[in-house]
Amino acid sequence: MKKQFTLSKHLIIASLALGVLWQSCSKDKIEVIQEAPIRPITANSNAYVTDLFEFNPAPGQFINTDLGDExxxxxxxxxxNGLVSLGAxxxxxxxxxxxxxxxAAGKTDLVVYGNGFANFAEPGVIWVMADTNGNGKPDDKWYEIKGSAYGQPGYIRDYEVTYTKPACDTCSVHWADNQGKTGVVQTNxxxxxxxxxxxxxxxxxxxxxxxxxxxNIDMSNPTYITSAAFDYGYSDNKAGGDEIDISTAVDEKGNKANLKGIDFIKVQTGIQANMGWLGEQSTEFTGAADLSLLK
Incomplete structure (x- = not known):
């Protein structure tokens, strides 16, 4: 009788252990996906962006002027109708x-405005974010809009540049990147x-x-420097604004983000280049709008 009781107890303990192990494994396999709340369009909704959360300029020829400050x-x-330079x-x-x-399935959703024109683009990378935690702040995950230059030679994800304050106001600004390269934002x-x-x-x-x-930058003729636009997917890239499809947003591994909608956008100067007497390549931002609300 004692042996049978001991055996039963061991079986119970083993079963409980297996149950705990199964639950643990199950938890490891389950990925909880939190859907971002949708803030509906109302009669008072603005087609254009209404809130500035951050302005983080790189050094540049318009920085510290009305075209390059907060x-x-x-x-x-x-x-x-506004305009701000993002610097280098x-x-x-x-x-x-x-x-x-x-x-909107099969349609472009956003238009991001710059001051690009024929033969002179200053392309900016566009990032989008859904307000997943619903707190009204851009503190969730950024997704990159996958433009036509994605993965092409010269495209680098997780790129970093450190800028160093120069000794004088008219001195060029030194930079060093995380690829071992250095250079300057040249003053003029x-x-x-x-x-x-x-x-x-x-x-x-x-x-x-x-x-x-x-x-895309051609400096073969120093008096007539050109910068051709990319095919699609960037800001300050084409005259009249650049239309963007939210469905092209990707994560850090290049996987589709599958966002139902977005609440925030970030525009970032995409190219590091000095263009002679024209100064540094610097993306300009003049606004962004929800295409569904534009007449």
Whole structure:
């Protein structure tokens, strides 16, 4: 009787152990996917971005002027009539809508405005975010819009550049990247203010993002420098604005994000290049809008 009781007890313990192990394994396999809440369009919804969350410029010829400070960044809200320069590579702006911009199947959903024109684009990488935690802040996960340069020679994901404050306002700004390369944001005679952002209180700072190829820039004729547009997927790329499909957003591994909609966008200067007397390649941002609300 004692032997039978002991055997039964061991079987019970073994069963409980197996149950705990199964639950543990099951938990490891289950991925909880939290869907972002949809903020509906109302009669008062604005087609254009309405909120500025961050302005993080890189050094540049328009930085520390009305075209390259927070005042200029705020001027891009509510319309596409403002203009702000993001500076050299990595400079970025983060803005948000007053509603969720939904992904319309088979259609473009957003238009991002810049001041690109024929033969002169200054392409910016576009990132989108859904307000997954519903707190109204851009503190969830960014997804990159997969443009035509994605994965091409010269395209680098997880790129970083550290800028160093120069000794004088008219001195060029030194940079070093995480690929072992160095260079300068070259100053010129047309813009004599400090190129290093006055909002940065440290002697160095680092910007992160995606580097786009500079192969579209033609400097063979120094008096007529051109920068051809990419086929699609970038801001400040084509005249009249660049239409973007939310369904092209991808994660850090290149997998489709499958977002139902987005609440925030980030635009980041994509190319690191000095263009002679024209100064650094710097993405300009003039606004963004929900295409479904534009007449």
């Amino acid at each position: 005042k200029g960044a705020k001027g891009t809200l509510g319309s596409n 590579w990595g400079g970025n702006i983060v803005v948000g809508f007053d509603h969720t911009v939904l992904d 005679m047309f813009h004599t203010q400090a190129y290093y952002p006055a909002s940065v209180t440290t002697n160095t700072y680092t910007l992160k993002g995606t580097l786009l190829p500079s192969t």
